[in-house]
Amino acid sequence: MNERQNTRDAAPLNAINGQVAEALVGEVWPSAQPGEEAVLYGHVELEPRDPVEVRSLQTFRLMYTVGRYGLDDTGAIRIVFRAMGDGQALQTTNPSAPNYVTASSSSGVPLTVEYRSRGASARPRWKSLTVNVTGGYLREGDVITVVFGDTSGGSPGMRVQTIAEAAFEFKVLADVCAVGQFIPIPNTPTVDIVPGAPVQWKAVLPSLRRPGETFRLGLKAEDKWGNPTDRASGQFRLACTLPVNGLPSELTYPLGEKSVVFEDLSVSQPGILRIQVLQAESGDVVAESHPLVVREGVYGGYWGDMHGQSGESIGITTSRQYFDFARNKSFLDATGHQANDFQVNNAFWNYLNELTAEYHEAGKFVTLPGYEWSGNTAVGGDRNVYFRTEGRQIHRSSHALLTDRSDINTDAPNANRLFEMLADEDCVIYAHVGGRYADIGYAHDPRLETAMEIHSAWGTFEWLLTDGFELGHRSGVVCNSDGHKGRPGASYPGAATFGAYGGLTCFYAKELTRDGLFECLRRRHHYGTTGTRMHMEVRASFTGSATLFDQDPKAFPGTASSSVNEVMMGDIVQTDDDTLTLSLEVIAQAPIERIEIRNGKEVLKTLRPYGTGDLGERLRVLWSGAEYRGRGRTTEWKGRARFLGATIQRMDKINIWNHERLVEQQGSDTVQFDTITTGNYGGFDVWLDNGDGARLDLVSNHGSIDMALGDIGLEDVVMEAGGLERRIKVFRLPHDNPVREMTESLEIPLKPVGDNPIWVSVYTEDGFQAWSSPIFVYRQEG
The missing domain is CATH 2.60.40.3170 (Immunoglobulin-like)
Incomplete structure (x- = not known):
């Protein structure tokens, strides 16, 4: 057998019962150790081991038996957990509160316990509980017992994560010689976290x-x-x-x-x-x-979530489970796996390529091999790389978590260098916003980078696309989950800092093949949504002459062109016309709230399936935006909306994905809220029984609105709140809106010089949003 075959066969042997194979995880432990065999540092047991339900309250007893070296005074053990698990934070100070943890030694030697959510342990296991030996030492055979969810003082237990996961790990490290170096104990106990009842x-x-x-x-x-x-x-x-x-x-x-x-x-x-x-x-x-x-036509519409991770990098569950979920649980037509490059060791890169080849089935389910180039924003920021075929060289941003340095000379330390190294590859690249965000002003190659990911579980980032308009970029729109929970295509944020449901992209392709997807991507014939699967078609027609280019003539001088009178989303076209006729069709699962027609950043026209005369006593209150572009973008929204002189008959939440966040009716006239946005939006609808002189009295941590309910109509009432497009808006809706299909045709004026990025955004009443890739219509003086 060749080396690649050996890697594939060996890796699943370690992935017992859904546990991630350690050989595939880019994870760094101290290079210096007390002895040759880590088994000499002790061993671990966990009880109970029965499966537990997501978000349930549990009690676990972890027993660490000291090994041959003993455990010296001021030595410690550390139990570490994956960063993306959203179990509630452990605590050691309140015996009657949830998640109370205690530790004791069989010999009576005193112990201290400290929990940290970040800083004590390295990626991907940022969360750590450290048990320190103080005032003595432990011998071989002594036992430290750690009780997670200790109920002896009245605590209800430890609240586990919202994500179903086979083999949730309690990984134990030991600093047996009190030198500050924590070495993993070989046997890692696990427990299965299983789904709850159907809702x-x-x-x-x-x-x-x-x-x-x-x-x-x-x-x-x-x-x-x-x-x-x-x-x-x-x-x-x-x-x-x-x-x-x-x-x-x-x-x-x-x-x-x-x-x-x-x-x-x-x-x-x-x-x-x-x-x-x-x-x-x-x-x-x-x-x-x-x-x-x-309908008859050149294209089919194929849905993909091309961006997510599994437990071999920063995520949860195995990469095999990831691909199975995409195909058989979220019913995607296409997917890709995008692990952070600095954590992808060569064994995992080979294994990922084998998985994409195994799961790929032209006409049924398309996979694209690739990875996430994860450079810091200062050197270009996050990019997604997709190859047409397996077996290509990975060019990492760094080897930050990789001890094998044999291929470090293949690294691309900044995004411009990445574009250079991939110039002759058959690949496409997206820019995106994750923990890091892409700086498309620092680096962008239109020959390779065809799209901007403007929505994911991290939030909504229209600015990543619209920044490019001012720079002369011509990029398409994609949306993905960037999920870290192993659920591509149906990526719920759970109770963690992810603030949004993961996105999806619809590819207009002639066939469901890799060739079909690559042609689609290179012509930007696709649109993205915040997770719904609506049908959207956007076309532009011209009365005079128009020239359609096969490729962007800025990037490909001399590219083929043809004379046309109609183009579709993503096309690049030159015309002498002063206007174009925009035709759009939207067919959705839920009623349509509005459609915005945009030229670049400007909203030219807002279409609604109802008018002022159709409005009822339903008000929609939405908050949106972020603090800034970086990691700490999460905006907290706390406050209340009181409808003075009115009675709330019904209240429905919008995009409140975390069930433990507060959006709740209080009394007959008030809604209280304590929730977050990360560039996306959330809020609620209320159906009111109004009295004369009824008013809205809304107070939040970012500002207030005080006005007569009678003054709230079809158009948005907006309270700007600074930050990155932070705002609250209020508007009125019909009591019921049954319209789920809209077909429109309208004349659009064009700017006399330069690009006109004509694109469409759709909002549905259930809180989803969609964006077409722009049609880039450009005109020249003279």
């Missing part, structure tokens, strides 16, 4: 297919925190708006499965397919699918 069903379709073209219907039940759960079952009927070849009219959803997929379906006639899932006996609708448009 919602999801039926998932693609959004655009041609008559006779095959597609899938996915059905699953999710728990409160968005985990697909195996605790659901039932008898259901399927009601379809169009006949579907290969789809049964009834189904039995079996207990113990986390999803059911119907493969090789097709629709013979054009139309709009929506599928309702109904309880067989009662006829109650438990789920309705996204709309699927079936």
